[in-house]
Amino acid sequence: MYIRDLSVLDEVHICPDCNETMSCCEVPPVHVGDGLGWGAEVFFICLNDDCPTFENGWKKIDTNYGHKGSFRNMQLPGSKELNALMVGSKIAFTGSIVDPEAMREQNERYSTEKKAVAALDTCLENNDMQPVMTLILDEAARPEGRVAAVSLLKKFNDLSCIDPIRNHTFRKTALEQDCNMAIAQILKKNFQKECPFCAELIKAQAQKCLHCKADL
Ligand SMILES: [Zn+2]
Ligand SMILES: [Zn+2]
Secondary structure (H helix, E strand, C coil): CCCCCHHHHHCCCECCCCCCECEEEECCCCCCCCCCCCCCCEEEECCCCCCHHHHHHHHHHHHHHCCCCEEEEEECCCCCCCEEEEECCCCCCHHHECCHHHHHHHHHHHHHHHHHHHHHHHHCCCCCCHHHHHHHCCCCCCHHHHHHHHHHHHHHCCHHHHHHHHCCCCCCHHHHHHHHHHHHHHHHHCCEEECCCCCCEEECCCCECCCCCCEC
């Protein structure tokens, strides 16, 4: 999950009915045909089970609608306007409480990815392989960006890309195969090969590894 405005994570909302701090939660996906979205990525909900709104809500909903449910107090970011959110159970929304620290980390990862994708077009002329490596080594990055990055790898023809890729665990084997192919081409162009015993780079024609002295 990514939120555009991290400052909402610093907001403190106090439930006016029970004086407890409201929990910052991810908004549920908007139902198709609902028309109106929440207009926010997170909102603040009073998840206190002793909150009068919640305690009295069960009876209210039973009387008015004849089904099981209650209300939780909710406020949108930047607003003190109180909304009553209908919930079907005690545990509703408890699974979508936002961890601000994890959210900040995710945001940071995402903005790094975005910058790297934006830099792909110019990184070759700037001789900057960093965006390419960032995307290749980021398992959470979107596949399109990573595939584009791998295709640039060959053009950089830079042997220093090999170690980080070899030390990375890929979740997608297709991407790993593309990387392997790019590395094979880069090695060939540089008249190098990887020693099958110690993985160090050596001359393509070498009969004996310079590093581990193994016979090839
Ligand atoms: Zn409350
Ligand atoms: Zn070796």
